[in-house]
Amino acid sequence: RRSGRQQKNSHLIPLSVALPERTVKAEREQLAEAVYTVVDVETTGGKPPLHKIIEIAGVRVERGLITGNYHSLVNPGRYIPPFVAEMTGIHEELVSAMPAAEEVMVGFLGFLGDSVFVAHNAAFDLMFLNHELQNMGMDAVGNLVLCTQKLAKRLVPEMERRSLDALAARLGIPIEGRHRALGDATATARMLIAFLGKAVNIGIRTVDELLHLQNSGPDRRPGLQYPDRRAAPQRAASDQRRRNRAVAGGQPR
Numbered sequence: 001r002r003s004g005r006q007q008k009n010s011h012l013i014p015l016s017v018a019l020p021e022r023t024v025k026a027e028r029e030q031l032a033e034a035v036y037t038v039v040d041v042e043t044t045g046g047k048p049p050l051h052k053i054i055e056i057a058g059v060r061v062e063r064g065l066i067t068g069n070y071h072s073l074v075n076p077g078r079y080i081p082p083f084v085a086e087m088t089g090i091h092e093e094l095v096s097a098m099p100a101a102e103e104v105m106v107g108f109l110g111f112l113g114d115s116v117f118v119a120h121n122a123a124f125d126l127m128f129l130n131h132e133l134q135n136m137g138m139d140a141v142g143n144l145v146l147c148t149q150k151l152a153k154r155l156v157p158e159m160e161r162r163s164l165d166a167l168a169a170r171l172g173i174p175i176e177g178r179h180r181a182l183g184d185a186t187a188t189a190r191m192l193i194a195f196l197g198k199a200v201n202i203g204i205r206t207v208d209e210l211l212h213l214q215n216s217g218p219d220r221r222p223g224l225q226y227p228d229r230r231a232a233p234q235r236a237a238s239d240q241r242r243r244n245r246a247v248a249g250g251q252p253r
């Protein structure tokens with residue numbers, strides 16, 4: 001696959017061009033009017049800096065439809081463990097000629113823009129993305145953050161297992177290309193669309209209200225709370241250190 005491949009939307013920004021200042025969309029934006037980017041990263045393991053991103057994808061959701069995507073393999077500059085290569089199909093020969101994370105991140109940020117950041121177990125993806133941004137001397141992701149794993153606790157409370165596989169099966173969502181960034185992000189995007197419909201049915205109308213629902217009440221499952229409703233890299237690093245064993249042990253996503 002070509003690195004930085006995008007469909008329908010073209011947002012790849014050369015490294016020599018400075019990124020425009022990214023602003024956060026108003027939290028009171030209507031759910032149906034907000035723009036969402038559903039993100040997934042595949043990595044060499046559970047925690048940076050030891051482990052690195054090997055693939056990244058973003059899927060754009062607008063007005064209940066998937067409208068575009070961004071995808072790139074990433075050269076991690078390090079050994080890919082055999083179990084990761086077997087699970088993902090991504091091996092060292094496949095990524096040896098791919099761009100490094102610094103180059104891929106610039107294109108990804110251009111695609112993300114000021115949309116709502118969405119991921120399944122968002123803490124994991126943000127941990128790796130923010131580590132790369134820190135290495136580049138850039139600010140952490142400042143977008144509003146929705147986590148479909150946390151939303152599942154509120155919108156399908158009868159589900160005891162909230163892994164991507166379990167929720168996709170429950171919602172009748174096929175996963176084409178499991179454990180590949182674009183395949184998982186596309187399945188999560190379809191899950192988000194279903195969750196937005198469920199949210200509207202219980203009276204949720206704005207992004208702010210959905211964030212409040214997501215972050216309300218105790219949640220003992222691994223993951224992060226976002227009390228300020230934005231990505232919080234300082235809190236993410238601290239909380240993730242405490243949860244490292246769960247993540248490194250293969251926390252289902």
